[in-house]
Amino acid sequence: MSTSKSSTSICSKLGLKPITSQNLLFYYAPAQGILSYTALSVNVMNPSLVLRIFPKRDITNILLFNTLVGSGLYLYNKPHLSSLSTKEKVLYSAFGAATFSLGSVLIWAIIRSVVPENVALCTACGVGSGLALIKIGKSYVETVDSLVPSKP
Template identity: 75%
Template sequence: MSAEDARVSLTGKFGLKPLTKENLLFYYLPVQGTLSYTALSINVMNPSLVLRIFPRRDITNVLLFNTILGSGLYLYNRPHLSALTTKEKLLYSSFGAVTFSLGSVLIWAIVRSIVPQNVALCTACGIGSGVALIKIARTYAEHADSLVKKA
């Protein structure tokens, strides 16, 4: 078995895709964006928890950047944008990523003002709403993709 075959079978065992430029941009970075999005939900809903983990640095902007990058790359590579120019794909995927991310932050800020200040409850509301919003966004993108006529 060659080194390449061993690497492919190892990634396959864990359900991961091989490390290629395409997979890095349109699989791994979106996955990392999803993880950042989840951490961002906790950060907005329960900032004291995140401050305990990272006491010397506010990581909000890092999480927001990674969230926007990951969701933007996810949208950029969707079939419903495939017929567009690169410039249009960048514009639309950036708009979708920023709108989704900042809209989520606004939703979490509103929810945080309504939910009692309980660490576990705020964290659960952040993660739960984040998972729900990701599911809705993914289903919406898949629906838009389904409307594209296959050549």
């Protein structure tokens, strides 16, 4: 059995898309961006917890970078941007990714200032609000995409 068929078979059994360059960029990178975004929410809401896991390195910028790449690639490939030039798609997807990610960091900083200092509560608020923001953002993009006439 070839490696391509083998990886396709494993992916399909796990319910994942086959490993292709298109799927790596527009499925797996955004999925990895969601993981980084969730970790970023914990990092902002509960920095002491992340420092215990990574005591010698501040991973905030790594998580933010991965979040920006994942959400930017997600937006870049959406139907509502498909008719634009590459330059415009890059600009708009980068703007959307930065606005979403940095806006989230601001929201978490505000939440952190009003939530009592409790490790479990701060972590739950960070992850919960992060997942809610992802769901709202995804729903928004799907709504915008639904307004674009489908190609025949």
